[in-house]
Amino acid sequence: MLVLTRGDLMGSKRLPKKKRQDELREKLKKDPFLTDEELTEIFSVSIQTIRLDRLELGIPELRERIKNVAEFNYSKVRSIGGTEIVGELVDLNLDNNGISILETNSDMAFQKTNVVRGHNIFAQAESLAMAVIDEEVALTGVANIKYKKPVKAGEKLIAKAQLVRKRGNKYFVHVFTYVRQEQVFRGKFILVSI
Amino acid sequence: MLVLTRGDLMGSKRLPKKKRQDELREKLKKDPFLTDEELTEIFSVSIQTIRLDRLELGIPELRERIKNVAEFNYSKVRSIGGTEIVGELVDLNLDNNGISILETNSDMAFQKTNVVRGHNIFAQAESLAMAVIDEEVALTGVANIKYKKPVKAGEKLIAKAQLVRKRGNKYFVHVFTYVRQEQVFRGKFILVSI
């Protein structure tokens, strides 16, 4: 079916509804700080059209969008700042063992290859090792680690920690990290309580 | 309608101007999302007083505050997302050595002790080691690391990496990290290019 769109007839100034709405969605995703007024200039339509579009697309007003960005980031900053443990602790037996799960995402990965950066895997393992130790604060003194297989963004990391030896204020903890049964990381930590 | 305000709870005594303004500043710093109206309830004063206070303190209105949080974090998120290297690369000789500087802050540290979390130091060292390798992408295969001394938030980490051996697609890189001449970390990385 061949259909002449208004765009063809009018010389590409105004877009058909569907296309305009798609572009609107994208524009606001990239820059949520645009007002309706600024959008009228971008799309050469009236402000009512912009508002109808937002209504149909379920896109909230400028102030709501800004607030969402602020709140999202605010909580994110706090959770990063407040996170003492990387990943979700699903099982813990103090002075013995523990399990933590970390859902990886593209923020943790190299842009080009989508491979999760090593220090994220390390951070999960290290913080789990620390959680297992029944001490107020533990410092990683020495770690011997090995990355067995690259992890792709989106894969779920399951880290298992086991306290293997305790000598004075030194704790020897082994952590093995898996993606679907397959081992991707191994770390041997010596933690020192202070 | 009768509402219990903080004033009531604190014995209904209203604070002197100076003290109220100090607390106002703190409150808004902790929670920039408070409206003037909510503040009137917290301090048991009229909305005009709150507005005079903000005027005198140079604190902008709610929407401006929210916008600032949104814009600040928006740019921050992007820069974190785009960062492939942790810390600032100040010197680099490919396939030989490199130096990177990382200014630590309280976000990187344990809340209680203000000691910088190990994985931040690790991340700087690992990414520097990778930068030194003249390959598109390198994966950390094995690392043997040691934390020598705890690092306090605010201290400047200077990491020096040196390629010590190269065998096939395996690179052996040593990284030493210092705070004011004093070594705080040592890492031996085996990187594998893919």
Place this chain on the structure above:
DNA sequence: CTAACAATTAGTACTAGGTACTAAATGTTA
């Protein structure tokens, strides 16, 4: 005790950037 002054409160007009709605104009297609 009271005048002087600081601090607070009241009230008004105005603003941006909208929502929600009705109505009309214009475009498109059967």
Place this chain on the structure above:
DNA sequence: TAACATTTAGTACCTAGTACTAATTGTTAG
């Protein structure tokens, strides 16, 4: 050309303010 989709116009109303004037309290020095 009628039916329908799409766009535009216009109105009342909203929030969370600014900016301003004026009145009312509270406090203190003489």
